[in-house]
Amino acid sequence: MDVTVSQAQGRVPVTIFRITGAVTDNQELEARAKAAYEGGARNILLDLTDVPYMATAGLRALHAIFTLLRADTLEESDEATKAGIAAGTFLSPHLKLAKPSAHVLEVLKAAGYDMFLEIHRDVNQAVASF
Amino acid sequence: MDTALLKHVPLFVSLPPSALADMAVSFQETRYSAGAVLFREGDYGDRFYIVLDGCIAIVKALGSDDERLLGRRGAGEFVGEMSLLSQDGLRTASVRVEADARVLELTRADFDALLHRYPLLAYEMLRVLSMRLRESHDTAIHDLHEKNARLAQAYADLQSAQARIIEQETLERELRLARETQESMLPRALPRLAGFDIGARMVAARMVGGDFYDLLPLSPHRLGVVIGDVSGKGMPAALFMALVSSLLRAEALRSDTSPEQVLRIVNRHLLSRDARGMFVTVLYGVLCRETREFAFVRAGHEMPLLLDADGALLTPAMGRGHPLGLFPNPVLDIQAVRLPPGGMLLLYTDGVNEAMDAQSQLFGPERIVAAVRGARDTSAQQLCDQLVQAVTTYRGLAAQADDITLVAVRAQ
Numbered sequence: 179m180d181v182t183v184s185q186a187q188g189r190v191p192v193t194i195f196r197i198t199g200a201v202t203d204n205q206e207l208e209a210r211a212k213a214a215y216e217g218g219a220r221n222i223l224l225d226l227t228d229v230p231y232m233a234t235a236g237l238r239a240l241h242a243i244f245t246l247l248r249a250d251t252l253e254e255s256d257e258a259t260k261a262g263i264a265a266g267t268f269l270s271p272h273l274k275l276a277k278p279s280a281h282v283l284e285v286l287k288a289a290g291y292d293m294f295l296e297i298h299r300d301v302n303q304a305v306a307s308f
Numbered sequence: 309m310d311t312a313l314l315k316h317v318p319l320f321v322s323l324p325p326s327a328l329a330d331m332a333v334s335f336q337e338t339r340y341s342a343g344a345v346l347f348r349e350g351d352y353g354d355r356f357y358i359v360l361d362g363c364i365a366i367v368k369a370l371g372s373d374d375e376r377l378l379g380r381r382g383a384g385e386f387v388g389e390m391s392l393l394s395q396d397g398l399r400t401a402s403v404r405v406e407a408d409a410r411v412l413e414l415t416r417a418d419f420d421a422l423l424h425r426y427p428l429l430a431y432e433m434l435r436v437l438s439m440r441l442r443e444s445h446d447t448a449i450h451d452l453h454e455k456n457a458r459l460a461q462a463y464a465d466l467q468s469a470q471a472r473i474i475e476q477e478t479l480e481r482e483l484r485l486a487r488e489t490q491e492s493m494l495p496r497a498l499p500r501l502a503g504f505d506i507g508a509r510m511v512a513a514r515m516v517g518g519d520f521y522d523l524l525p526l527s528p529h530r531l532g533v534v535i536g537d538v539s540g541k542g543m544p545a546a547l548f549m550a551l552v553s554s555l556l557r558a559e560a561l562r563s564d565t566s567p568e569q570v571l572r573i574v575n576r577h578l579l580s581r582d583a584r585g586m587f588v589t590v591l592y593g594v595l596c597r598e599t600r601e602f603a604f605v606r607a608g609h610e611m612p613l614l615l616d617a618d619g620a621l622l623t624p625a626m627g628r629g630h631p632l633g634l635f636p637n638p639v640l641d642i643q644a645v646r647l648p649p650g651g652m653l654l655l656y657t658d659g660v661n662e663a664m665d666a667q668s669q670l671f672g673p674e675r676i677v678a679a680v681r682g683a684r685d686t687s688a689q690q691l692c693d694q695l696v697q698a699v700t701t702y703r704g705l706a707a708q709a710d711d712i713t714l715v716a717v718r719a720q
Binding site for chain 2: 200202204230231233234235237238241242245260261263264265266281285287288289290292293
């Protein structure tokens with residue numbers, strides 16, 4: 179798995195992680211996100227165009243990044259977020275996904291990740307949504 | 309030869325000039341080029357040598373792998389006396405010229421005659437020999453120290469290599485024990501439920517795995533069926549799997565606890581511990597003998613497959629469900645299906661459908677469905693075994709990336 183990092187500007191600055199290869203390990207992706215976060219990134223878009231397969235370890239990394247970016251936004255009510263997650267209506271404003279393959283989309287849906295992460299079909303559209 | 313040359317030889321400084329003149333007639337001056345060998349170890353010695361200039365080397369085991377330099381002699385020093393003084397007369401080492409040398413040579417007979425005439429020479433020679441002997445002892449002891457140090461280092465290396473082997477063996481033994489412990493947590497014999505044929509199989513990708521399944525006899529009429537997949541592999545996943553499956557079994561076997569309640573309680577337990585971001589996808593359902601209904605709750609796990617006796621797919625649409633261990637109040641997918649006579653319900657983990665061949669192509673749910681359709685006359689256990697075999701064959705030389713787990717229930 180390789181990660182190429184770039185920057186884009188929506189209404190807020192967006193850090194794009196273009197991932198290439200199967201995501202079978204959580205550590206590298208989490209480490210890259212942490213490094214970006216420490217460098218000031220607060221909104222991350224994961225471009226999954228070239229990800230043929232995502233294991234549960236990959237899902238674990240996605241959740242870790244979701245939590246990392248959520249921790250910084252204390253102004254967002256934690257209770258409201260929890261209630262939103264419980265109702266399946268909360269979508270993270272800080273972590274979004276773009277262009278998963280049909281199979282990866284199936285994996286994300288089976289694990290209920292589409293309930294808290296926005297999934298876009300187009301990278302530009304995803305950037306503009308932040 | 310010129311008497312003046314002898315004056316500068318330390319061995320002769322104590323002799324009167326007349327003696328030097330007397331001796332001069334016996335000596336013969338010879339030149340040797342670098343590389344020449346004056347004599348070889350083991351030869352019979354018939355000459356004594358005094359170096360006038362240049363440099364010669366005294367060497368043991370000359371020309372062999374064990375060749376060893378004993379010392380060097382330069383201007384004014386002598387060599388070759390030992391074989392002339394010893395009883396057998398044999399050279400104890402070889403002498404090779406290192407830098408072009410001029411030497412004085414004296415025959416054995418002249419050497420003997422010289423010592424008889426000038427006994428003082430014998431004392432002088434003895435003084436030099438004593439000094440060389442001491443040097444030789446020092447060298448031998450130094451060599452010994454060096455060899456001991458090398459031996460001690462080799463011994464230490466051997467000990468640490470042995471310690472590493474023991475550590476590795478201990479680790480492997482512990483992993484084997486962990487695997488046995490993990491296997492012992494799976495049902496030893498599958499419980500029976502009248503009217504249903506049940507099979508199950510788990511194959512870990514590593515020595516221990518993060519997948520699990522369980523079959524819980526809740527009553528003579530109701531059987532709990534569990535399948536789960538912890539995020540990750542290896543020992544951390546195995547420990548988390550042990551925690552989850554124990555919690556689930558304990559909660560499920562309490563009377564009057566619905567599958568949804570069981571998963572919510574397990575989720576609360578998991579969140580109360582810092583599991584370093586680990587979570588688990590679980591499907592837990594209860595199979596009822598009378599109604600043939602399988603009422604299940606899906607927490608982020610793959611949907612089960614349901615086929616009727618003719619191989620038609622009856623799997624309901626996937627609802628929405630979070631895994632356990634992520635959120636305090638997860639959304640859970642609550643569903644129920646009815647197994648028709650001859651129908652097959654198959655629960656599996658992503659190690660089955662996401663097994664990859666050497667070209668990274670996925671096994672996919674279609675191949676699972678095809679395997680179920682092709683196994684209409686086999687038992688539920690045979691179906692599980694055949695599917696494991698099919699995945700293994702499909703994978704070919706590619707490594708098993710994830711644990712594989714299957715639970716099959718056929719309605720009779």
